[in-house]
Amino acid sequence: MTTDPRATDPSAATPRITNLLVANRGEIARRIFRTCRELGIATTAVYADPDAAAPYVREADAAVRLPGAAPADTYLRADLIVRAALDAGADAVHPGYGFLSENAEFARAVLDAGLCWVGPPPTAIAAMGSKTAAKRLMAGAGVPVLDALGAPTEADLPVLVKAAAGGGGRGMRVVRSLADLPAELAAARAEAAKAFGSDEVFCERYLPTGRHVEVQLLADAHGTVWAVGDRDCSLQRRHQKVIEEAPAPGVRDAVRAALHAAAVSAARAIGYTGAGTAEFLLAEDGRFYFLEMNTRLQVEHPVTEAVTGLDLVALQLAVAEGEALPGPQAPPTTGHAIEARLYAEDPAKDWQPATGTLHRFELPSPYQEFASTGAAGLRLDSGAAPGGEVTPHEVIPHGFTPHGGTPQDVTPYEITPYYDAMLAKVIAWAPTRAAAARRLADALARARIHGPATNRELLVRAVRHPAFLAGRVHTGFLAEHAADLLAPDAKGAGRAALAAALADAAARRTARTGALPSGWRNLPSQPQTRRYRAEDGTETVVRYRLTRDGLRADDHPGVALVEATAGRVVLSEGEVRRGYAVARHGDRVYVDTPFGSTVLTLLPRFPDPAEQTDPRALLAPMPGTVVRTAVEVGETVTAGQPLLWLEAMKMEHRVTAPADGVLAELRATPGQQVELGALLAVVHPAP
DSSP: OOOOGGGTOTTSOOOOOOEEEESOOHHHHHHHHHHHHHHTOEEEEEEEGGGTTOHHHHHSSEEEEEOSSSGGGTTTOHHHHHHHHHHHTOOEEEOOSSTTTTOHHHHHHHHHTTOEESSSOHHHHHHTSSHHHHHHHHHHTTOOBOOEESSOOGGGOSEEEEETTOOTTTTOEEEOOGGGHHHHHHHHHHHHHHHHSOOOEEEEEOOTTOEEEEEEEEEOTTSOEEEEEEEEEEEEETTEEEEEEESOTTOOHHHHHHHHHHHHHHHHHTTOOEEEEEEEEEOTTSOEEEEEEEOSOOTTHHHHHHHHOOOHHHHHHHHHTTOOOSSSSOOOOOSEEEEEEEESEEGGGTTEEOOEEEOEEEOOSSOEESOSSGGGSEEEEESOOSSOOOOTTOOSOOOOOGGGOOOOOOOOEEEOSSSOOEEEEEEEEESSHHHHHHHHHHHHHHOEEESSOOSHHHHHHHHHSHHHHTTOOOTTHHHHTHHHHHOOOHHHHHHHHHHHHHHHHHHHHHHHTOSSOTTBOSSOOOOEEEEEEETTSOEEEEEEEEETTEEEETTOTTEEEEEEOSSEEEEEETTEEEEEEEEEETTEEEEEETTEEEEEEEEOSSOOGGGOOOTTEEEOSSSEEEEEEOOOTTOEEOTTOEEEEEEETTEEEEEEOSSSEEEEEEOOOTTOEEOTTOEEEEEEOOO
16 A cells, blocks of 8 residues: 555655665766765665676665666566665665656555655556556646547658657657558557557657657645746657757747646646656647656756756655745746767667777866756766776766866776667756857867767767757757768868878887887888778778978878877968877777867778678677567568667667668577677578
8 A cells, every 4th residue: 555645645744864765777876866965865776787886886875786687687676676775774765767767566666665755656657657548638637739540541641659658769650651550550569568568559640840848847745836947859869869958949938838837737637746847749830739747857857957056856855755845936047058968879870879898988177967057067967987997887988087187097898788878968058058059069079989989979060050059949850950960071080090090100109119200211112001991981091101301191282290199199281280189999099189089990901801791791780689570581672671670778770681682591580689790681682
């Protein structure tokens, strides 16, 4: 039976929280622990085996092991987490976001164990647990909704297939042709069942240029409901948010007031308490429609904290203890904040998640970690701590340089497919939106990220794009401007390759302790040659000589060498000098400048024929699990046709045919675990 006194008597006294267990990991656990330290509340962490040495575990006052690695065996085990709280002497549980944060049965289990639940009542969670049921409930409360379509017709197209029981982009498909609908429904059901335990899906009208606008809510058990400003989360890929900002730009005052009123009505309709978010789709004509209510703290909550000065976690804890919100209305917003989610993924390859060793991650100073106000200007939310030991399985990066200091020595580690691909959140606040965008773009551009591919360059270009700066944002923004956001920087890559070659020469010179630079000749000779491949697959050949008269680079006439060491190269052209920071890890070379970064792969001068890959072979682009296959050996396939799906980092990824032909081999079976580079299939030309 539920023992939460708020469920029957809102005025009943609730014991003060003395020890809080966070049923989560990484960045959100560290975020909650920071507030607990300020409030004088002891903390308890839970950790799966791969997280044993993670910073959030070290920062907690106590930590309880959840044996295993997979989320289903650890962070999704409500029974283990409740037992952990009792064993550690915790008297309250905060779910964070993701995992069990919107699971009504978990909330009930926490309350039935006599613990304080830092979240809304289980009845409110259950009411919003199904999107279809939530739509009916909101419609009854007078909140505008997009009706679910029973059997879509041609006039309804395009439609969006959505999972009723989940979010985060899983189980979602845009369908533009009725002929594609059966297959997309089947795929959405399969993905939803695996992700949420329910294969219920539905269709609704798709607004390709709609905006995703949400209202932050806080409600106490005394009848007060705050609409704590709004956020625009329209910049998305694969229906997952990438860039969020507060307040939502370009929304008319009347529309904003109506959005806030609808959100408050939604919260009151289900007897909501605590922090939550009402999400809406805002059409171009100003009409808006309820999408869903997230009955938890949002990933993007830092932008609301930056413009209000509120500590949303502290307010969650206060409400859980039975306190009233400090006033009838939320404080007004000041300035503008923008958040960018830095993911380990390759946007140019259909947002394919990236795995591998992360060697270095530095953010330029000054910044503050988890700062709850906008006064800092630049905020970092990450599961990492500056310096310190790391484990090979920790997903969130370590090795930040605090406030522009010397990088700490850290153990390189592997980014794995266990968890979400997000590395960190970078949040910028400024008095105006334009200034916040400038500050954020500059911080991202100057960051040094040495490891797997990330979406950093896309983020920088997005917040600098004229359409973004003009406030012309919508859910199709990244697709609409893909040509600008993903275009390779040929000139930048060429100069970076030259700097890489000169740094390599300096390193070899130092290794030989010789006085003359590598490549220097007293008499004319063949140029030094280095071959590099950029991340977009293009190859660059650098040919240069170092003579008595200086640098002579075939493809860079007029470029002179000022200085070169293994880690830094300075080039000049005319009266303009530019510095390049160069780092090499194996055959990967990272060239960083204040204007952007380039990642290159050093290619051998004489490739080994035995190492060449059959272009007809399809290799696993990442480690993961084969979810399903779509064809059988002997079938004719066309270029781009999906052959199978891999699941990694909480998302499904299609593996498609490279060309027209016949499927000659299929070495993947559903449920099979595959490593990076494993042979999945072979397509032969049609006879």
